[in-house]
Amino acid sequence: MNDLYIGVDIGSVSINIVGLDDSKDMQFKLYKRNPGSPVEVVKEGLASLNKKLKDRFKIAGVGVTGSGRQLIGYILGADIVKNEITAHATATIEQVPDVRTIFEIGGQDSKLIVINNEIVTDFAMNTVCAAGTGSFLDHQAERLGVEIEEFGDLALQATKDVRIAGRCTVFAESDMISKQQYGFTKPEIINGLCEALVRNYFNNLVRGKELHPRFVFQGGVAANAGIKAAIEKEINDEVIIPDNHDVMGAIGIALLAQEEMREKDEPSSFKGFSITHDNFETSSFICEDCANECEVIRIQANGKTIAMTGDRCGKWASDPRDIDVKDETSA
Ligand code: SF4
Structure with a gap:
């Protein structure tokens, strides 16, 4: 074996x-x-x-x-x-050992990772603003009646630039509608949306950081050729999309x-x-043994406690017990 x-x-x-x-x-x-x-x-x-x-x-x-x-x-x-x-960073360095900058854009969060000599020296994460993540495009694709898988190729068909105010999804939607009314084509609007996402990403995460090649673009959104092109336009350089970019x-x-x-x-x-084959259940309770009043998360398998976490002193984690407690939450 x-x-x-x-x-x-x-x-x-x-x-x-x-x-x-x-x-x-x-x-x-x-x-x-x-x-x-x-x-x-x-x-x-x-x-x-x-x-x-x-x-x-x-x-x-x-x-x-x-x-x-x-x-x-x-x-x-x-x-x-x-x-x-x-x-x-570990997965990227394995494939592209001289990587210096990783742009990672996923469905609901995005990351920037800065690397020097195979060591992470800086990073930024966005988990709050949807306008710099894949969900921004999902939402607009639905609004335009276009499959998200077609988005990238359509963006590349644009022959003119149009700037979509994409600071948040609500602004983007109203601006997109008015640009459609002015007569811009679907590919031009889609290209504008891709550029808006990339602008948001750079505004939220890059914020003046000095970025060096080689640049790698990964995450679920890296399948979108329109976003790749928009990033390359922004940095005026080429980005590498690694194999299996969606599961790095x-x-x-x-x-x-x-x-x-x-x-x-x-x-x-x-x-x-x-x-x-096991049935798992998660619940929590407040430990009142000291003033910290930690919320302790309890994981049970088939009704038996297998782990506890969330306790600052470690008294529950080190000795997970089946205790009779009033659960605060359960899932
Ligand atoms: S888990 Fe530990 S630190 Fe938290 S309230 Fe209980 S005794 Fe205090």
Whole structure:
């Protein structure tokens, strides 16, 4: 049996799972919209990975990244849990070792990562303003009656520039309607929207930072040729779109899991594929044992507590117990 390293990226819009073999070749890839139940998506994804690879591979390491990394990390028994910046940078450096600048634009957030000599020296994240993320384009595509997949190619057909005021989605929509009324064509409007997104991205994240080549553009939105062209126009340079640009976070954390396990030289703490049959429940309670009054998150599998987190002193995390508490929330 060959070794397999699983990388899981839990984002707010998509959940990505990859399986890399010892030679870092991708044996499994899943990009799935997050319908708001990440645990179920991860269970389904792992079940499908197991079905495809169980006769050829054994799990040698598991890494989890993304905004929901702590919960999924506990559930899977991850060997490594790291933030998205580290995971994305790791995957990019593997493919483009001399990268200096990463533009990452996802469905609902975007990032700028600055790298020097394979080390992250600066970064910025936007999780608040939709106007610099893929959801801005999704919204406008729907308004124009165009499939988002066609957006990029249509943008490239524009023969004239038109500036859309895209500071926020509401402004963009009203400006787009008036530009349509002036007679600008659909490709010109779409190109204007792509440029508006890129302007927002640069206004929110770049803010005067000095950027150096080589430039890499990744994230789900990197499939859009119109945005790529708009970024290249903005920086007056070429951007590279890496292979599997839509799952770079998952690739990065799988690579980090591989590195971690090689250093540790011990078996993975992965809880096994039986978890795909378990029922998980998340709830929280307020610990009143001191003035901090921490909100402690409790994760149960089949009614039994498997992990607790959120306690500042660590008293619950180090000893997760089945206690009778009044839940504040449950999911
Ligand atoms: S979890 Fe620890 S730090 Fe938080 S309220 Fe309870 S005793 Fe205090």
